[in-house]
Amino acid sequence: xxxxxxxxxxxxxxxxxxxxxxxxxxxxxxxxxxxxxxxxxxxxxxxxxxxxxxxxxxxxxxxxxxxxxxxxxxxxxxxxxxxxxxxxxxxxxxxxxxxxxxxxxxxxxxxxxxxxxxxxxxxxxxxxxxxxxxxxxxxxxxxxxxxxxxxxxxxxxxxxxxxxxxxxxxxxxxxxxxxxxxxxxxxxxxxxxxxxxxxxxxxxxxxxxxxxxxxxxxxxxxxxxxxxxxxxxxxxxxxxxxxxxxxxxxxxxxxxxxxxxxxxxxxxxxxxxxxxx
Numbered sequence: 001x002x003x004x005x006x007x008x009x010x011x012x013x014x015x016x017x018x019x020x021x022x023x024x025x026x027x028x029x030x031x032x033x034x035x036x037x038x039x040x041x042x043x044x045x046x047x048x049x050x051x052x053x054x055x056x057x058x059x060x061x062x063x064x065x066x067x068x069x070x071x072x073x074x075x076x077x078x079x080x081x082x083x084x085x086x087x088x089x090x091x092x093x094x095x096x097x098x099x100x101x102x103x104x105x106x107x108x109x110x111x112x113x114x115x116x117x118x119x120x121x122x123x124x125x126x127x128x129x130x131x132x133x134x135x136x137x138x139x140x141x142x143x144x145x146x147x148x149x150x151x152x153x154x155x156x157x158x159x160x161x162x163x164x165x166x167x168x169x170x171x172x173x174x175x176x177x178x179x180x181x182x183x184x185x186x187x188x189x190x191x192x193x194x195x196x197x198x199x200x201x202x203x204x205x206x207x208x209x210x211x212x213x214x215x216x217x218x219x220x221x222x223x224x225x226x227x228x229x230x231x232x233x234x235x236x237x238x239x240x241x242x243x244x245x246x247x248x249x250x251x252x253x254x255x256x257x258x259x260x261x262x263x264x265x266x267x268x269x270x271x272x273x274x275x276x277x
Contacts, residue, residue, distance in 0.1 A: 034237070034259070037237050037241065038233040038234070038237045041159070041233060041236060041237050041240070042229075042233060044155050044159075045155065045159060045160050045163050045236075048153070048155055048156045048160045049160060049164075053153075053156045053160075054156050054157075054160040054161050054164070055156065055157045055158075055161055058157060058158065058161040058162075059161035059164060059165060061161075062161050062162050062164075062165035063165050063168065063169070065130075065165075066123075066127045066165045066166060066169040067165070067168065067169040067172055067173065070122075070123060070126060070127065070169065070173060071173075071176070073122055073126065074119060074122065074123075074173045074176055074177055074180075075176070075180055077118055077119065077122050077177070078115065078118075078119070078176065078177040078178075078179075078180035078181045078184065079180050079181070079183070079184035080184065081110065081114055081115060081118055081177070081181045081184065082106065082110060082180070082181035082182055082183065082184030082185030082186075082187075082188065083184045083185065083187070083188040085105075085106040085109055085110055085114065085181070085185055086102065086106055086185045086188040086189045086192065086193070087188065087192070089102060089105050089106065090192055090193060093105075093193060093195075094193070099193060099194075099195045099199060100199060100202070100203050101203055102185075102189050102193065102195050102199075102200055102203055103185075103186075103189075103199070103200040103201055103202065103203025103204040103205075104203045104204060104212060105203075106182070106185040106189070106200075106204075107182060107185075107203075107204040107212050107216075108212060108216065110178065110181045110182060110185065111178055111212065111216045111217055111219070111220050112216050112219045112220050112272075113220070113268075113272070114181070115174060115177040115178050115181050115220055116174045116177070116220040116221070116223040116224045116227065117223070117227075117264070117268055118177070119170065119173050119174050119177045119224070120170060120174075120223075120224065120227035120228075120231065120264050121261065121264065123166075123169065123170060123173060123231065124231050124256075124257060124260040124261060124264065125257060127166055127169060127231065127235075128166070128231040128232075128234060128235040128256050128257065128260050129235070129253045129256055129257055131162055131166065131232075131235040131236065131239060131256075132234075132235045132236075132238050132239040132242075132249075132252050132253045132256040133239075133249055133252075133253050134239070135158070135159075135162075135235070135236060135239025135240055135242070136238070136239045136242030136248065136249040136252045136253070137249055138158075138239075139239065139240060139241075139242045139243075140242055140243070140244075140245050140246070140248060140249065144158075144240075159236050159240075162232070162235075162236060163232045163233075163236060166228050166231050166232040166235070167225060167228035167229060167232055168228070169228065170224045170225065170227055170228030170231070171221065171224050171225055171228065173224075174220060174221060174223075174224035175221070178217065178220065182201075182204065185200070186200040186201065219271070219275050222271060222275075223267065223268060223271050226267045226271065227264050227267060227268075230260055230263035230264055230267060231260045231263075231264075234255075234256050234259040234260045234263065235256045235260070238252040238253075238255045238256045238259070239252060239256070
């Protein structure tokens with residue numbers, strides 16, 4: 001009787017394991033398919049760029065929508081980023097009287113990490129999601145098929161300009177964010193700690209700990225380019241693979257935001273690890 005009672009649970013256990021293995025396999029296959037699709041798309045875009053075969057007017061329109069219209073949110077984000085860096089450092093600065101090192105501390109974290117990372121995350125939600133929604137809507141309404149009927153290459157006409165626009169936007173916005181974050185940090189340092197902007201910027205360029213130079217700026221700019229590639233690939237890939245009408249567009253936008261954020265953090269870790277100090 002006892003052996004008979006145990007038999008059903010013994011039969012269920014292999015079923016649970018098989019379900020977990022199946023789920024893990026599905027996740028792996030889905031991730032591999034997404035990575036493969038992005039790689040193929042990247043190759044198709046590069047093929048249109050060497051030699052350049054893109055629509056210049058479409059590129060200008062996308063730069064206006066992505067870069068110029070993103071300036072307000074980047075300005076606000078960067079200014080508060082610098083201010084937050086100083087607020088977090090304020091207790092230590094007061095305790096040890098290290099006002100001369102405030103510029104180095106805020107500048108090091110801002111230029112190498114915080115400015116490119118937060119800028120990428122903000123633009124991922126604004127630019128990447130919007131790009132996916134536009135492309136997904138075009139796909140489900142058969143506008144891509146209409147372009148092909150008119151003998152227009154959709155990759156050269158729509159995808160390549162958006163791809164370049166996103167990467168260029170991330171690079172330019174990171175430059176703006178670096179400058180504005182340092183400005184916000186200097187203003188906050190003067191307001192909260194009485195550290196003059198001259199002392200703050202002297203700390204940025206001639207600190208006793210370590211002088212910030214071109215390498216620290218280049219670290220963040222290299223990250224911004226790679227972040228732009230991730231956002232461009234994610235938004236274009238999920239936009240082009242949209243199915244299922246309006247609900248499918250929503251799912252594609254959600255997938256873009258998640259994939260972009262995950263890719264940004266992964267690239268950030270890899271570059272930081274490889275670049276070192």
